[in-house]
Amino acid sequence: MAAAAALRCNPRPSAAVALRGAAAAPQVGNEAAFELLVGATEPCLRGRRRGAGIRCQRSAAASAVVVEKKSRAVEPAREGANAGHTESELTVVMKFGGSSVASAERMREVADLILSFPEERPVIVLSAMGKTTNKLLMAGEKAVGCGAKNVSELDELTFIKELHFGTIDQLGLDRSIVSGLSDELEQLLKGIAMMKELTLRTRDYLVSFGECMSTRIFAALLNKLGVKARQYDAFEIGFITTDDFTNADILEATYPAIAKRLHGDWVTGPAIPIVTGFLGKGWKTGAITTLGRGGSDLTATTIGKALGLREIQVWKDVDGVLTCDPNIHPNAKPVPYLTFDEAAELAYFGAQVLHPQSMRPAREGDIPVRVKNSYNRRAPGTLITKARDMSKTVLTSIVLKSNITMLDIVSTRMLGQYGFLAKVFSIFEDLGISVDCVATSEVSISLTLDPSKLWSRELIKQANELDHVIEELEKIAVVHLLQHRSIISLIGNVQRSSLILEKAFNVLRTNGVNVQMISQGASKVNISLVVHDSEAKQCVQALHSAFFESGFLPEVNDILQDDSVAHSNGTVYRH
Ligand SMILES: Nc1ncnc2c1ncn2[C@@H]1O[C@H](COP(=O)(O)OP(=O)(O)O)[C@@H](O)[C@H]1O
Ligand SMILES: N[C@@H](CC(=O)OP(=O)(O)O)C(=O)O
Incomplete structure (x- = not known):
């Protein structure tokens, strides 16, 4: 890990540039769109400098792990058409x-959207x-105990094959695009069945088939539509990560490597590069890694920073980041603007809509992130930038993270007061466990264990570790x-x-709820309250009702009722 740390170098902030809105453009025919997409002759004056995010020095060690190999790429149908x-x-x-690419129909929609x-x-x-990643994981779990000869009959494998081959058939593509991968997947499941074991490393290899297949199908679709596209497996083009299988971190060497490859090919x-989200390559093992569930958001922001792009867009199935999880409250409303800090905090504390680490590259590269709805293109979405006018903001969003573990630690006074806090945190450091919410006095500490680390390491299941x-x-x-x-x-x-707090405690008291811990983060964007799951x-x-539905935040409601959205350069367009 020390060597891995040595590969990192300090990110530098890049100069802010004017934002151009992603206003809905008029529809054009596919051929014309293709020419416009890949054939514009003028240099990109409005965009960022290419590779603005790649100034870090590459160490010899970093260079050694950068993968430049070109393989498994679906070649474009019209090579050289725009020489x-x-x-x-x-x-x-x-x-x-x-959710955006869950079926043939959705793939067509997304192609049309692009x-x-x-x-x-x-x-x-x-x-x-769709749910391919979950199905792959389930297939792996079942394979451990089903015996190699029964693998072909696993419901999940059948589902995955039918979904992908069915999509290919409906789109009029050639099954050979993924037939090799499908065979490889079945072989892998048989291997798991024979070994009767599913390691974290094998899990990552297993789930990688989902993104490898979806990108191949989509690239082939665009090529069939006459739009030149090229498929890339992230682990083959320089996404270098730690070897923390199922929750790997992107290493700094990634930025120059992918900028070189993607820009060079372009x-x-x-x-159009079609890149697998979620996947990387462990720098020591050389094996496929994943960036944690929902990690494709991080893939996107990493590419945005590496290439110094003008904007990062994440297209979801909701109208942007909402005032709370819509599964908890159906009246959740879109939040028009967020800062990177707010979005990072929101993601870190459990809002499924963004990957917890995804804001980091965007913030480092100062690249705006727009969260949009692929099912409702005209919705303005959420624009996430470095800074925004907070003068009228009180509350932006409420996030819930359930089933967390809390520890109340009271000193036995064997140590001096200074020594106590230091010793407690050194124990967590030694065991490699992060904590998130903390409240302390001289002799006691209440804390919650970092939920994202808990998910990846399954700490709760591994009772031994706890x-x-x-x-x-x-x-x-x-x-x-x-x-x-x-x-x-x-x-x-x-x-x-x-x-x-006045408002929140009023609501909680009215509902008879006792708060067990309060923590206000140094980030100044988050107050956390710990309550019982029930x-x-x-x-x-x-x-939510009190803050967002009762007229308590009239200024927020004003913004939400206005169907216009301002861009960070101050221009406003209407939908
Ligand atoms: N605060 C929130 N705002 C928006 N969506 C949220 C929020 N909290 C939870 N969600 C859930 O996140 C989902 C979108 O995230 P995700 O499923 O990861 O999208 P995708 O797979 O398209 O990247 C929404 O469908 C919604 O159910
Ligand atoms: N397919 C992976 C990665 C991902 O980012 O998915 P999504 O964008 O659908 O959340 C997962 O399910 O975790």
């Missing part, structure tokens, strides 16, 4: 999640189709383990914390 138009640069990255922005030269990042033969933490802490303290707790995070303007949903619903 002589190589001055243009890629402008945006557009990421489409599993072509409706003929002025853009996009990099496309795709997730696996210049020599323009074709026991180990407690065992170590009990050498210096009395420890109470409190499970089935929820963190309710109030994301907004903590400069107005008294107002937020009360959490009801609390979020009551808080």
Whole structure:
């Protein structure tokens, strides 16, 4: 890990540039759109400098792990069709999640959506189709115990094959695009069945088939439509990660590597890059890694920073980031603007809509992120930028993270007061466990364990690991383990914390809820309240009604009622 850390170098902020709106462009025919997409002759003056995000020095070690191999790429149908138009640069990255590309019909829709922005030269990042990742994981779990001869009959494998081959048939494409991968997948499942074991490394290899198949199908579709596209597996073009299977971190060497590859290919033969989201390559093992569930958002922001693009767009199945999870409250409303800090906090504390780490490259590269709805293109979505006018903002969004573990740690006074806090945190450091919410006094600490780390390492399931933490802490303290707790995070303007807390506690008292811990992050955008799981949903619903539906935040409602959205350069367009 020390060597991995050495590969990182400090990101530099890049100069802000004017934003051009992603206003709905007039529809054009596919051929015309193709010419516009890949054939514009003028240099991209409005965009960012290419590779603005790649100034980091590449160490010898980093160079050694950069993968330049070209393989498994679907070659464009019209190679060379735009020779002589190589001055243009890629402008945006557009990421489409599993729900956006869940079927043949959705793939057609997404192709049409991309072509409706003929002025853009996009990099496309795709997730696996629909629920493919879940199905692959389930197939792997079942394979462990089903015996090699029964693998072909697994419902999940049948589902995955039918989904992908069915989509190919409906789109009029050639089954050979994914037949090799489909065979390889079945072989892998047989291997798992024979070994009776599914390691984290094998899980990552297993789930990679989802993105590898969806991108091949989509690239072939665009090529069939006459729009030159080229498929890329992220792990073959320089996405270098730590070897933390199922939750790998992107290493700094990634930025220059992917900028070189994507830009280089674009210049020599323009074709829309279609890149697998979610996947990388472990720098030591050379094996396929994944970036944690929902990791395609991070793939997109990494590409945005690497290429210094004008904008990063993440297309979802909701009208942007909402005031709370729509599954908890059906009246959740889109939030028009967020800062990177707000979005990062929101994602970190459990809003499924964005990957927890995805804001980091965007913030480092100062590249605006737009969250849009691929099912409702005209909805303005959410624009996430470095700064925004917070003067009228009180609360932006309410986030719930359930089933977290809380520890109450009270000193036995064996150590001095100074030593106590240091010792407690050194135990977490030694065990490699992050904590998120913390409240302390001189002799006691309440804390919650980092949910994102818990998910990836399945710490709760691995009771041994939790026991180990407690065992170590009990050498210096009395420890109470409190499970089935929820963190309710109030994301907004903590400069107005008294107002937020007054309102929130009023609501909670009215609902008879006792808050077990409060923590106000140094980031100044988040107040976290810990309550029991059994009360959490009801609390979020009551808080949402009080803050967003009762006229308490008239200025927010004013913004939401206005169907216009302002861009960060101050221009406003109407839908
Ligand atoms: N605050 C929130 N705003 C928007 N969506 C949210 C929020 N919290 C949870 N969600 C859920 O996140 C989903 C979108 O995220 P995700 O499924 O990862 O999208 P995709 O697969 O398209 O990338 C929505 O369908 C919604 O159910
Ligand atoms: N397919 C992966 C990666 C991903 O980003 O998916 P989505 O964009 O659909 O959340 C997952 O399900 O986790």
